[in-house]
Amino acid sequence: MTDTPAPRTDVPLMEMQDVYVSYHGDISILNGLNLKIPEGKITGIIGPNGAGKSTALKTLYGFLKPQRGEIRLAGERIDGLEPYQFIERGIAYVPQNRSLFNDLSVEDNLRLGCWVFRKDKARMARALERAYAQFPILKQKRKDMAGSMSGGQQRFLELARALALEPKIVMLDEPTAMIAPKLSQELYAFIKALPEQGVTVILVDQNPRGDSMSRKTRRFSSWSSTMSMEAGRPCIPLICRTRRTGRTCPTCPSRSEAEEAATGSATSNRKRLPAPGRLST
Known part of the structure; x- marks a missing residue:
């Protein structure tokens, strides 16, 4: 009798x-990036402008295709898929720029989010009811034009x-950018509760300073990890034991090196990239 192997829990x-x-083809943004997203957690990608957070x-x-490397979902390789195929696999994406x-x-706008199951009227009704329960302001404004709402209300939508x-x-790509502080707090509180509802969150934010990022990490008690990106290369200065003791880490870039690299990368990108479009960082 052959024992059935236990399912892997480390994937x-x-x-x-x-x-x-x-x-x-020649403007390199990500260079050997490795990132693991555990289930039921909030994973943060933090860094300054030009570091490659949105590109990641x-x-x-699936908006961008890797030149090298692999992307996997529950062990399945998915780096060749088109964006609409990610929807079929239960992955949603909220870009940094407004998409309403x-x-x-x-x-x-909410009904368009239900397009893939538009023929299932009962499910669509449940989705609308759930959205209005989560964000009561949307129910109050359900007949208003989306463009007439404030930036925070549009982000809720x-x-x-x-x-x-x-x-x-x-x-989520910088969900609180250009939003009033009060609404930002409400949004972060809502995001924090998503893992309790069975939703895994990948959150991009812009805050390379360790003290501010530490406060944000404490606010998100369900964070699995916070990866800081400096000029397209990942480092983890907040959890690096060598840097915590005040010594120089041979792996993590120093603050001056990181700031210089990030500034150079952002300047180079502004000179060489075309006018901003869907895929601009």
């Missing part, structure tokens, strides 16, 4: 392995639309 829900990504998220979601149809009502799919993973 992350999503993973990037030695991923290289460039824009236009777009690569995870401003001339459509709040409710119509984008998140509600993404969650209408009942995803197992949601990717």
Whole structure:
């Protein structure tokens, strides 16, 4: 009698392995990035402008294709998939720039989030009811044009639309950018509770300073890890034991090196990249 092997529990829900990504073939952004996303946690990707945070998220979601490396979902290789195929696998994405149809009502925007199951009227009704329960302000404004709402309210609508799919993973690219502090706190509180609802979160944010990032990490008690990206290369200065003791770490870049590299990368990108578009960082 042969024993059935126990299922593996060390496989992350999503993973990037030695991923290289460039824009236009010669503008290198990600250079050997490795990232593991555990299930039921919030994983943060933190770094300054030009570091490659948004590029990493777009690569995870199939908007950009790696030149080298692999992306896996529960062990399945997915780096060749198109973005719409990620929706079928229960992955939602909320970009940094607004993605609403401003001339459509709040409710119509939510209905568009249900497009993949539009023929299931009962499920669509449940999705709308759930969105209004999560964000009561959307119910109050359901007949208003989406473009008439404040920036924070629009972000609530984008998140509600993404969650209408009942995803197992949601990717958020700087969700509180250009939002009033009070609404930002409400949004962070909502995001913090998502793992309790069975949703794994990948959160991109811009805050390279260790003290501020430490406060944010404490606020998110369910964080699995916080990866800091400096100019396209990952380091983990907050959890590096060598740096905590005040010594120089041979692996992590120093603050001056990281700031200089990030500034150079951002300047180079501004000179060489075309006008901002869907895939601009």
